[in-house]
Amino acid sequence: MGYPANFRYTKEHEWVKVDGGTATIGITDYAQGELGDVVFVELPKIGAKLETGKSFGNVESVKAVSEIYAPASGEVTEANAELTSKPELLNSDPHGAGWLVKVKLANATELNSLMDGPAYEAYIAQKGKEASA
Amino acid sequence: MDSVTSSTQTELRRTPLNALHRKLGAKMVNFGGWDMPVEYPSSGGLMAEHKAVRGGVGMFDVSHMGDIRIHTGKTPGGALAAVQHLCMNDASKLAIGQAQYSAMLYPQGTFVDDVIVHRLGDDDFLLVINAGTREKDIQWVRQNTSSFDCTVEDLSDAYTQLAIQGPRAVDVLQKLVNTSLAPIKNYWFTHGTVCGLPNRLIARTGYTGEDGFEIYVPSDVATSVTVWGAVIEAGREFGIVPCGLGARNTLRLEAKMALYEHEISDSINVWEAGLDRYCKMEKGDFVGRSALAKASAAGLKRTLVGIETVERGIARDGYKVFDSAGEEIGVVTSGSPSPTLCKNIALAYVPPEFAAVGTLLCVEVRSQRIKAQVVPTPFYKRPKKIAPQAASTA
Numbered sequence: 001m002g003y004p005a006n007f008r009y010t011k012e013h014e015w016v017k018v019d020g021g022t023a024t025i026g027i028t029d030y031a032q033g034e035l036g037d038v039v040f041v042e043l044p045k046i047g048a049k050l051e052t053g054k055s056f057g058n059v060e061s062v063k064a065v066s067e068i069y070a071p072a073s074g075e076v077t078e079a080n081a082e083l084t085s086k087p088e089l090l091n092s093d094p095h096g097a098g099w100l101v102k103v104k105l106a107n108a109t110e111l112n113s114l115m116d117g118p119a120y121e122a123y124i125a126q127k128g129k130e131a132s133a
Numbered sequence: 134m135d136s137v138t139s140s141t142q143t144e145l146r147r148t149p150l151n152a153l154h155r156k157l158g159a160k161m162v163n164f165g166g167w168d169m170p171v172e173y174p175s176s177g178g179l180m181a182e183h184k185a186v187r188g189g190v191g192m193f194d195v196s197h198m199g200d201i202r203i204h205t206g207k208t209p210g211g212a213l214a215a216v217q218h219l220c221m222n223d224a225s226k227l228a229i230g231q232a233q234y235s236a237m238l239y240p241q242g243t244f245v246d247d248v249i250v251h252r253l254g255d256d257d258f259l260l261v262i263n264a265g266t267r268e269k270d271i272q273w274v275r276q277n278t279s280s281f282d283c284t285v286e287d288l289s290d291a292y293t294q295l296a297i298q299g300p301r302a303v304d305v306l307q308k309l310v311n312t313s314l315a316p317i318k319n320y321w322f323t324h325g326t327v328c329g330l331p332n333r334l335i336a337r338t339g340y341t342g343e344d345g346f347e348i349y350v351p352s353d354v355a356t357s358v359t360v361w362g363a364v365i366e367a368g369r370e371f372g373i374v375p376c377g378l379g380a381r382n383t384l385r386l387e388a389k390m391a392l393y394e395h396e397i398s399d400s401i402n403v404w405e406a407g408l409d410r411y412c413k414m415e416k417g418d419f420v421g422r423s424a425l426a427k428a429s430a431a432g433l434k435r436t437l438v439g440i441e442t443v444e445r446g447i448a449r450d451g452y453k454v455f456d457s458a459g460e461e462i463g464v465v466t467s468g469s470p471s472p473t474l475c476k477n478i479a480l481a482y483v484p485p486e487f488a489a490v491g492t493l494l495c496v497e498v499r500s501q502r503i504k505a506q507v508v509p510t511p512f513y514k515r516p517k518k519i520a521p522q523a524a525s526t527a
Binding site: 033034036037039040042058060061062063065084 | 160171172174178179180379382383445446447449469470472499
């Protein structure tokens with residue numbers, strides 16, 4: 001699966017897609033692969049304030065819980081309700097139907113420090129090399 | 134997002150099949166100091182591996198397990214006496230070719246480790262022990278058998294141990310051995326030729342709650358890889374998949390089989406763990422017996438129960454358990470979604486007054502308390518075999 005060039009990516013494997021002042025946030029294909037079968041997703045309520053680098057929810061696979069960190073600050077305007085009954089969307093379509101929340105960004109320039117698609121691909125390729133070393 | 138798998142370090146120990154697991158693209162984790170596969174994306178991952186074992190067949194590399202042989206010294210009977218002293222079950226009841234679940238205890242009646250004792254001969258036993266406790270166990274066995282006339286051998290590095298598990302395991306393995314597997318009952322074993330290798334231990338044992346076998350072959354890489362490949366090839370028609378420690382954990386949890394440092398440990402005693410039926414107080418003295426007699430008289434302070442969350446959430450290892458009034462009463466030892474039951478199940482220690490099936494409890498899942506209920510265990514029991522038509526009409 002490719003990593004869209006117009007998304008921005010964190011080192012903790014979240015992605016952000018900006019559309020005007022609103023950002024959609026999810027976890028990357030690499031992240032879902034590392035997690036394995038996702039069985040539970042816990043997301044913030046609408047109106048919740050996200051703070052850059054702080055945990056805003058959890059994704060659980062059969063074997064572990066992983067926190068999700070906010071790639072940028074802002075206010076939650078929508079949470080993906082479909083994930084309650086279909087958490088497996090995070091595995092099957094992490095960059096699309098498996099999105100987590102939509103956020104009204106507090107400061108869009110925060111995203112400038114994140115990686116773009118090619119930079120993120122290089123980053124995970126490096127991680128893969130370390131793991132097999 | 135946190136990375137689930139901690140990056141593996143070079144000082145981790147490796148089984149002879151390590152390179153093969155990596156070649157298969159397995160996700161590797163540090164398990165008790167061993168670099169082990171947790172799941173194989175090429176098998177479809179943990180959930181698919183779990184289902185393969187329940188419905189068909191799967192294979193696990195369990196070469197990290199330890200093996201201790203205790204056999205005759207100068208006079209016959211020394212090894213049996215040593216095993217009887219070391220382990221809580223009654224090894225004198227074993228026939229040659231039979232195995233039993235047992236445990237080695239500290240003098241205070243808590244667990245050094247749980248073990249499977251195989252009786253190889255009149256005065257010849259093989260103890261299969263856990264990976265994470267190998268060194269401690271071997272030291273413990275040597276110390277506590279020094280006054281017995283027996284020989285203790287650490288054979289842990291001599292074997293590659295493969296667990297072939299699931300209702301079709303017998304069909305797969307039958308293609309590779311020169312002996313009939315059908316007469317081998319659960320927890321019995323034989324020696325036979327496996328993949329052309331003579332005199333290999335073939336045991337109808339496992340850690341999945343399913344029918345299956347564990348085979349012990351020489352631990353050199355070439356032999357290990359050849360046998361692994363032969364089992365995969367023989368199992369192809371039955372849909373065999375390599376399985377990792379992730380599925381091993383969910384399978385054993387559904388079957389309520391104990392895991393060291395979770396349901397059993399050096400601070401949990403036999404009665405608390407509910408392993409009474411494997412502990413034979415009447416067989417004579419053994420390490421831990423007098424403390425257990427005292428504990429029995431004093432009464433249980435906590436007991437292991439099965440719970441199921443009734444609200445949305447997964448109870449996991451270490452989570453706190455509360456009664457319905459909000460009082461903290463215990464802790465979860467193992468918890469996971471159950472791939473077979475599609476429920477979130479867990480084992481937990483609670484005071485006996487909360488152990489009745491149906492009792493409502495709460496589990497603290499990250500600052501939130503969610504409702505759970507005590508349920509019967511094991512969570513999963515394998516279906517009884519239906520007698521073949523021919524046999525029932527005969």
